[in-house]
Amino acid sequence: MPLRPDFKARAVNVADRIDLRSWKTEDRLASNPLAVAVSGGGAAVLFRYGVVVFFDVTAEEEVAFLRQIAPLMAAVMAAPETEEVDIRIDSRAREGMQGDRVSLAADEIERLQVVADVLSKSVLLAYYEAQLAGTFERIEPLARELSSHGRITGSSRELSRHIGAMLLTGHTMVGRAAVAEKPELLWERQDLEGLFIRLEDEFEIKERHATLGLKLDLVAHTAQTLVQLQEGRHGLRLELLIVILIVVEVLLTLYDMFLRHRGP
Numbered sequence: 001m002p003l004r005p006d007f008k009a010r011a012v013n014v015a016d017r018i019d020l021r022s023w024k025t026e027d028r029l030a031s032n033p034l035a036v037a038v039s040g041g042g043a044a045v046l047f048r049y050g051v052v053v054f055f056d057v058t059a060e061e062e063v064a065f066l067r068q069i070a071p072l073m074a075a076v077m078a079a080p081e082t083e084e085v086d087i088r089i090d091s092r093a094r095e096g097m098q099g100d101r102v103s104l105a106a107d108e109i110e111r112l113q114v115v116a117d118v119l120s121k122s123v124l125l126a127y128y129e130a131q132l133a134g135t136f137e138r139i140e141p142l143a144r145e146l147s148s149h150g151r152i153t154g155s156s157r158e159l160s161r162h163i164g165a166m167l168l169t170g171h172t173m174v175g176r177a178a179v180a181e182k183p184e185l186l187w188e189r190q191d192l193e194g195l196f197i198r199l200e201d202e203f204e205i206k207e208r209h210a211t212l213g214l215k216l217d218l219v220a221h222t223a224q225t226l227v228q229l230q231e232g233r234h235g236l237r238l239e240l241l242i243v244i245l246i247v248v249e250v251l252l253t254l255y256d257m258f259l260r261h262r263g264p
Contacts, residue, residue, distance in 0.1 A: 007055060008055075011123040015075055016049075018052070023046075113185050114183065122205065132216070180209055
């Protein structure tokens, strides 16, 4: 599957999951990760965590391919994250980022799989970063209100929505993709490990993953704090209700004693 000397690689986070099991072996260019030819030219590398990376594919061919695999997608993204990079095939250049493009010694599918692995993780991290940014926008006013007034106003339902949104964000990110792991391909092609490490460093995969982990911990602690505040609210209401019932019972008892004292 020869490619042009210069072309684009484009990663698209299209869905929460892509079912790759139904792809016939004879239709694959490679596996782990799955690579297939795209009608009209070029190639695509697919990842089960919902990312497709296209190589030398036009916009029309990309749309047609995504329409083709639509039945395999679960929870399609309404506004998918994307990331692009230019690629040049040059056997004389050092493999890795050269300026604003990636240089590869050859257009063999294994090298494209390495590039696809890094790009897929980068675009997935971008999706996570956007999700967490939205969560932090919800956390900030709550923290400011708690700092200023010592409590959070608003209904329990509203507080529950905040807690639910934070828990959903954490649940979505945990376990969706092994971002910190090396691709299985490198066990067989150790000669490509240098290319992978250089690209991983260029796209700051490890650093971004570590930062997201710290932010996820903060979100988890915030959600736990809000749960405790909500439980405190419920406990205070319960105590207040018990006090009211006791007062009512005392008043009824006094009223009954007053009636008996007056007599017929």
